[in-house]
Amino acid sequence: MTQADLTVQKLRHTTKLRMLKVGRITELTPSMRRITLVGADLEGFHSASFDDHVKLFFPAEPGAELAMPTMGPNGLQFPEDAPRPIARDYTPRRYDPAAQELDIDFVLHHSGPATDWAMGASVGDSLGVGGPRGSFVIPTGFDWHALIGDETAMPAIGRRLEELPQGAQALVIVKTRDEASRMDFQSRCDLRIQWLVDDASDDGMDALERAARELVLPAGEGYVWAAGEYTPIQKVREHLVKERGLDKGRIRAASYWRREAPATHVNFE
Numbered sequence: 571m572t573q574a575d576l577t578v579q580k581l582r583h584t585t586k587l588r589m590l591k592v593g594r595i596t597e598l599t600p601s602m603r604r605i606t607l608v609g610a611d612l613e614g615f616h617s618a619s620f621d622d623h624v625k626l627f628f629p630a631e632p633g634a635e636l637a638m639p640t641m642g643p644n645g646l647q648f649p650e651d652a653p654r655p656i657a658r659d660y661t662p663r664r665y666d667p668a669a670q671e672l673d674i675d676f677v678l679h680h681s682g683p684a685t686d687w688a689m690g691a692s693v694g695d696s697l698g699v700g701g702p703r704g705s706f707v708i709p710t711g712f713d714w715h716a717l718i719g720d721e722t723a724m725p726a727i728g729r730r731l732e733e734l735p736q737g738a739q740a741l742v743i744v745k746t747r748d749e750a751s752r753m754d755f756q757s758r759c760d761l762r763i764q765w766l767v768d769d770a771s772d773d774g775m776d777a778l779e780r781a782a783r784e785l786v787l788p789a790g791e792g793y794v795w796a797a798g799e800y801t802p803i804q805k806v807r808e809h810l811v812k813e814r815g816l817d818k819g820r821i822r823a824a825s826y827w828r829r830e831a832p833a834t835h836v837n838f839e
């Protein structure tokens with residue numbers, strides 16, 4: 571293995587905006603709904619990394635017409651005569667270029683424009699999709715891969731596990747609201763998975779942070795990817811980098827949402 575094989579790559583893509591239709595709806599767990607988006611607009615869609623996100627555009631009000639932006643010379647341009655659509659970030663879970671299908675998996679635990687839309691969606695409904703605008707590509711050639719997150723990270727983790735080659739070692743820690751919300755991940759790699767339940771502990775420490783503190787990192791070259799609610803993910807990263815001395819270049823940790831705040835995306839650095 572050469573060092574070059576382990577260099578993460580940051581790619582930029584030309585942002586494309588698409589209008590797609592709901593083609594299929596699949597209940598994955600009581601709290602996760604897969605919406606399969608279809609349409610000729612998917613032509614040329616490309617997602618280079620499990621860490622990617624697309625921007626989903628929802629009508630400003632439920633039932634209102636979706637006023638999609640266009641790409642201008644300085645970025646997105648919104649129609650001036652209509653209320654701006656609401657945008658939220660989601661993982662492109664699976665893209666099938668032959669069938670022209672894009673799967674997005676929605677967590678349904680709360681209320682917000684994206685979740686409400688997914689809960690009420692029907693086949694034939696329209697959805698605006700932008701991006702991915704860029705990709706953070708983590709090589710698959712590491713000796714081990716730690717993947718840590720809550721339910722919002724499950725689409726990315728599920729995709730990564732399908733993409734990792736045979737022989738790769740994956741240590742997965744996922745926190746779900748309850749046992750019924752766990753999923754069967756498909757993978758060829760050597761997979762060790764630890765399921766946690768979102769429970770309040772006496773010491774106030776989040777289950778994800780506690781598990782990260784107890785995690786024994788294998789020998790060899792590895793990479794940690796973590797995503798989920800702001801505070802536990804920040805604490806997981808702090809513990810691994812500041813207390814355990816993990817190289818900052820060997821961890822990608824992102825807030826995918828934040829309690830009491832809409833649409834929060836932060837890459838901790």
Ligand SMILES: Cc1cc2nc3c(=O)[nH]c(=O)nc-3n(C[C@H](O)[C@H](O)[C@H](O)COP(=O)(O)OP(=O)(O)OC[C@H]3O[C@@H](n4cnc5c(N)ncnc54)[C@H](O)[C@@H]3O)c2cc1C
Pocket residue numbers: 621622623658659660661662674675676677678679680681682683684685686721722723725726825826827828829830831832833834835836
């Ligand atoms: C890069 C990236 C990829 C993501 N991929 C996915 C994905 O594939 N699937 C997925 O389901 N989510 C994913 N998310 C998270 C998703 O974007 C947020 O959960 C988003 O806030 C949901 O939008 P909303 O309109 O439903 O709620 P918002 O209007 O954003 O928030 C409304 C309220 O709900 C709370 N809230 C938001 N999300 C949750 C949650 N998951 N559980 C409990 N309370 C919540 C907020 O704190 C707020 O109080 C991703 C986020 C990022 C940044």
